[in-house]
Amino acid sequence: MARAHGDITLAQIRYFVRVAELGSMTEAAHEMYVAQSAVSSAVSHLEQSVGATLLIRHRSKGVALTEQGRTFYGAAQKILHSVDDAFDALNPGRLAGALIAGCFTTLAPFWLPEVHDSLTSLYPDLDVRIREMTAGEIEEALLRRDIEVALTYGFDYGREVGFERFREAPIYAAVAAHSGLAQRKKVTLQELAEEPLLLLDMGKSTNYFLSLFRDVRLQPRIHQRFESVEVLRSMVARGHGYTILNQRPAHDMTNDGGQIVRLEIQGARSFLQIGVAYRLGEELSRKGQAFVEECRAIFADA
Incomplete structure (x- = not known):
């Protein structure tokens, strides 16, 4: 019984x-x-x-x-968040307990460390846990309540997920340093469509990159697909084709010692927004609000 x-x-x-x-x-x-x-x-x-x-x-x-455990897990998280918020309300400047958030995998190397350090500096008692995720994983984790909020791109996450945008992501083409295009400062999508494309193949990201060509009625020559940005950059540096990316590393060297050249794509905009995704109809905890505020501030200063 x-x-x-x-x-x-x-x-x-x-x-x-x-x-x-x-x-x-x-x-x-x-x-x-x-x-x-x-x-x-x-x-x-x-x-x-x-x-x-x-x-x-x-x-x-x-x-x-x-299945029952997954349902109870989401409810249990809300209980713990409510208890933490109740204690934190007695001291508005303090946040404690666990903040579990997500970060889109290609954004993580560039923004996750800064968000993490900013939050732990402001709130020393806060246990900050930010998970790297693909867009599909973010959508599932939000709906399952495995995470409360995520720093990500503004993909279509369905009717139950809201999105607050911070800024438009940049866009550029990357080619090998010895490529014939490397001496150029700009290149058009029409010119790129004639070259072999090394595609970042990550679910919703794949559709986004291909839509850049579809929107101007072009068909790219997909040569190979990779799920890792670093593998992609190394293959580009070795002359296997070009790629299109959004985030810009601090240097153009690859992990295996190669070099790529970044080119502006003339007449193209990414229209891809960077921001935070969250469940619609549910108020964020104070920890979730702190995550959003810090992300917002970081991107305002970027």
Whole structure:
């Protein structure tokens, strides 16, 4: 027989949430400085109290959320956020607890460290966890409430996800330093369409890059597709084709010692917005609001 809901404790909820996030009771216990048996017992008691199996235990592969567990996880996060906000309200200048946010994978190397450092500097008691994600993963994580907010591009995330834009992303073509185009300062999409394209192939990003050509009724010559920006840059530097990118590294050297040249694409705009995505119809916690405010400030100064 299930226990009454009044037997549920905040400690049980905190243990469950961290186990769900790490996928391991052992790792959760180690991180929270408690015995693994205490975590296991707390989660078991929680399952008895709610009358449902929240986690599937795998002997050698940690744990995984059940469907009911995933639903409860989202609600449990809201409970913990509300408790943290209640304590923080007594001291408006302080934020504590965990902020779990996302960052689009190609934006992360350029902006995630600065956002992280800014938040931890302003709020030393805040546990900032920012995950690198693709656009598809961001949409799913927001809807599952695995994350509260994400720094990303303004792709179509569906009717349940809102987006606040900060700025338009730049756009440029990258070619090898020994390419015939490398001596140019500008190039047109028409000229690029005749060359072999190395395409950044990441779901919604793929459609965006191809739309640049579709919008002017051109068909690019796709030579190869890659999911890694660094692999893409190295292949370009070796002369296998050109690519189109948005974010600009501080230098044009590749990880394997090659060099690329960046060219302005004449007459083209990216129209791709950088901003934050969040669930519509739900108010952000104070931690989520702090994330948005810091991102907004960083991009205003960029």
